[in-house]
Amino acid sequence: MAPLLLFISLTMLIVVLFEIRERRRARAQQSPDTQASDSTPSSDNTRPEGCCGEHLVCERETLLQTNAQIEYYDDEELDALAGIAAEDYTPEQHEMVRAVFSTLQESDVPGWCRSMQLRNIALPEDIREEALLIVRERRKIR
Numbered sequence: 539m540a541p542l543l544l545f546i547s548l549t550m551l552i553v554v555l556f557e558i559r560e561r562r563r564a565r566a567q568q569s570p571d572t573q574a575s576d577s578t579p580s581s582d583n584t585r586p587e588g589c590c591g592e593h594l595v596c597e598r599e600t601l602l603q604t605n606a607q608i609e610y611y612d613d614e615e616l617d618a619l620a621g622i623a624a625e626d627y628t629p630e631q632h633e634m635v636r637a638v639f640s641t642l643q644e645s646d647v648p649g650w651c652r653s654m655q656l657r658n659i660a661l662p663e664d665i666r667e668e669a670l671l672i673v674r675e676r677r678k679i680r
Contacts, residue, residue: 547664554667557674608656609649613638616659624660632662639665647672 616638619631627635642650647669654661661669 543664550664550667550671553671557671606652606656609653611638611642611646611650611653613650613653616654617657619660620658622660624662624666627662635659635662635665639669644672644676648676 616635619627619635622631639650651661651669651673
């Protein structure tokens with residue numbers, strides 16, 4: 539089981555690194571005129587000023603709002619993890635987060651990530667990367 543999890547984690551890391559590299563390459567190839575027009579938000583791809591788009595907090599403006607209400611996704615048991623660093627989770631705690639994440643519909647992932655941030659619950663790196671990929675894919679569909 540551990541080799542399989544390691545393989546999946548490494549595969550996810552490679553995919554994320556490739557995506558980052560491709561975005562940087564695309565940005566570097568844009569002309570100065572194109573970059574200037576990209577700095578103003580468009581209606582379908584709005585980002586807060588200074589947002590790089592490379593992390594969950596600003597991937598979509600709805601992922602973290604200061605006036606947002608905490609929404610639960612039948613995951614109240616995760617409140618016990620508030621304030622604990624993800625790398626300090628026991629295997630059982632990690633599996634608890636994984637079990638909730640695996641039951642989410644893709645459309646619920648951005649809201650769940652926002653809920654986790656508002657509740658001060660850290661996502662383990664592998665789950666965080668999977669969530670980021672889902673958020674990115676959903677943005678491409680729109």
